[in-house]
Amino acid sequence: MKEQHEAHHITSYRFNAIIWGALLVLTVVTVVAAQFDFGFLNVVVAMTIATTKAALVIFFFMHLHYEKPLFKILVFLTFFLLAIAIGFTFFDIAYRY
Amino acid sequence: MSAIKDYTGAKLGMWLFLFTEVLLFGGLFLLYAAYLHKFPQEFHVSGKELNVVLGGINTVVLITSSWFMALSISALQQGHVGQSKKFLLLTLAMAAAFLVIKYFEWSAKIRLGIFPDSQVLLARPPGDVIFFGLYYLMTGLHGLHVIIGGGLLSFAYFLIHTGRVTQKDFVFLENSGLYWHLVDLVWIYLFPLFYLIA
Numbered sequence: 001m002k003e004q005h006e007a008h009h010i011t012s013y014r015f016n017a018i019i020w021g022a023l024l025v026l027t028v029v030t031v032v033a034a035q036f037d038f039g040f041l042n043v044v045v046a047m048t049i050a051t052t053k054a055a056l057v058i059f060f061f062m063h064l065h066y067e068k069p070l071f072k073i074l075v076f077l078t079f080f081l082l083a084i085a086i087g088f089t090f091f092d093i094a095y096r097y
Numbered sequence: 098m099s100a101i102k103d104y105t106g107a108k109l110g111m112w113l114f115l116f117t118e119v120l121l122f123g124g125l126f127l128l129y130a131a132y133l134h135k136f137p138q139e140f141h142v143s144g145k146e147l148n149v150v151l152g153g154i155n156t157v158v159l160i161t162s163s164w165f166m167a168l169s170i171s172a173l174q175q176g177h178v179g180q181s182k183k184f185l186l187l188t189l190a191m192a193a194a195f196l197v198i199k200y201f202e203w204s205a206k207i208r209l210g211i212f213p214d215s216q217v218l219l220a221r222p223p224g225d226v227i228f229f230g231l232y233y234l235m236t237g238l239h240g241l242h243v244i245i246g247g248g249l250l251s252f253a254y255f256l257i258h259t260g261r262v263t264q265k266d267f268v269f270l271e272n273s274g275l276y277w278h279l280v281d282l283v284w285i286y287l288f289p290l291f292y293l294i295a
Binding site: 013020023034046058061062063068070071081 | 104105108109112113116119120123126127130131133134135149153156157160161163164166167168170171174175271274275278281282285286288289290293294
């Protein structure tokens with residue numbers, strides 16, 4: 001049997017540190033942003049920052065950026081399904097109350 | 098003897114499992130969203146009672162743990178076994194720190210009589226009861242994931258220590274890492290939703 005070699009991406013310590021720093025900065029940003037009242041936009045602002053942080057974790061710490069397209073499609077599909085579930089529920093809730 | 102490892106298959110399996118976790122927590126986030134819509138004022142008032150400082154520290158702790166996790170994998174891939182193990186221990190230390198902080202947070206609330214089905218909580222408006230119900234349910238389920246993740250990482254440490262996870266065969270460490278990062282991901286959303294949006 002022939003041994004199969006797959007290419008593995010190795011993330012450098014330096015790059016990992018940059019992602020960590022970016023996540024810390026965004027955490028400070030979200031806490032500071034919460035001190036201001038944007039009304040309805042409070043949720044939008046907080047969730048946008050959280051999603052930016054999530055994207056950094058998924059793409060770089062979880063290496064999705066370096067994975068095959070299949071992985072990217074599946075991750076997109078999962079979050080798309082979640083968005084449909086939450087979105088459609090809100091069509092209902094928004095017109096009910 | 099060398100076993101052929103299907104890395105793509107192994108990682109795909111882990112990702113598929115993580116998707117079921119996303120949908121599990123997703124269901125609870127949906128509940129949170131619907132009740133926030135119904136009780137904005139009560140969620141606002143109740144959320145103010147949570148300790149932002151402790152929640153913020155825990156966010157930093159988990160982000161840092163994720164960083165150490167990524168470093169542990171990078172180190173092992175480069176053949177630095179000792180470093181990889183050190184980073185893994187640091188990840189575990191962060192997991193323990195998270196749980197200790199969470200313990201103090203929960204016990205402070207419980208001492209005030211705020212916990213599911215308590216007389217103090219039931220005397221308050223329905224929106225408050227739902228907010229704290231979701232708080233205990235979601236942070237509790239998340240805490241359970243931290244404990245399971247810690248167990249998984251300890252096992253990965255044992256496998257590296259006994260030479261069964263190596264520079265050439267590290268998919269177990271990588272998959273444990275994927276689980277650990279998911280734990281971090283969930284908290285990234287829990288923190289603003291419970292501690293800040295209010």
